[in-house]
Amino acid sequence: MNKTNAETKTNKAYSRDRVSEAKVIYWCLAWTLATAGATFGPELWGYGTLITSIGIAIQLAIGFGMIWTFKGFLLAMDELQRLIQLEAISLAFGVGVVVGLSYELLEDVKLITFEPEISHLIMLMALTYMFGLFLGNRHYR
Numbered sequence: 321m322n323k324t325n326a327e328t329k330t331n332k333a334y335s336r337d338r339v340s341e342a343k344v345i346y347w348c349l350a351w352t353l354a355t356a357g358a359t360f361g362p363e364l365w366g367y368g369t370l371i372t373s374i375g376i377a378i379q380l381a382i383g384f385g386m387i388w389t390f391k392g393f394l395l396a397m398d399e400l401q402r403l404i405q406l407e408a409i410s411l412a413f414g415v416g417v418v419v420g421l422s423y424e425l426l427e428d429v430k431l432i433t434f435e436p437e438i439s440h441l442i443m444l445m446a447l448t449y450m451f452g453l454f455l456g457n458r459h460y461r
Contacts, residue, residue, distance in 0.1 A: 337396065344393045347386035354379040400460055408452030416445040 358379040362372045394405055420441045426432045 340393050340396050343389050344386070347382070347389045351379070351382045351386045354382045404453065404456035404460060407456050408449050411452040412445045412449035415448045416441055419444060 354375075358372075358375040361375050362368070365371050394402055397405065420436075423436045423441065427434070427436050
């Protein structure tokens, strides 16, 4: 059975979207590994300044590569998917700023006894982003 031209175009677009999505995932994984290396590596090599600086520079470069790849991923999306992404990212950013500042203030005024960790804020923002994607996809279904 022969495929129609429209089916072929749809399959190519789907395949291109999957490749673009995979690139973003690979860059995120690479950045996560580079961040782990920059965080835990200095202990392995005795906190050498040069190698630690190189590790952080690599982590930073991979992070910018991830951002650039995600930007391309967004630009390849249709308008509705871009809108859903924008709403989810805006929600995550807003929650991150508001909760992050309040979290830091809690420590400043001695209402909590531990120092706020950026990792807590990153996890909150990631969960908020995923929740925003879920809500957006559900809303525009």
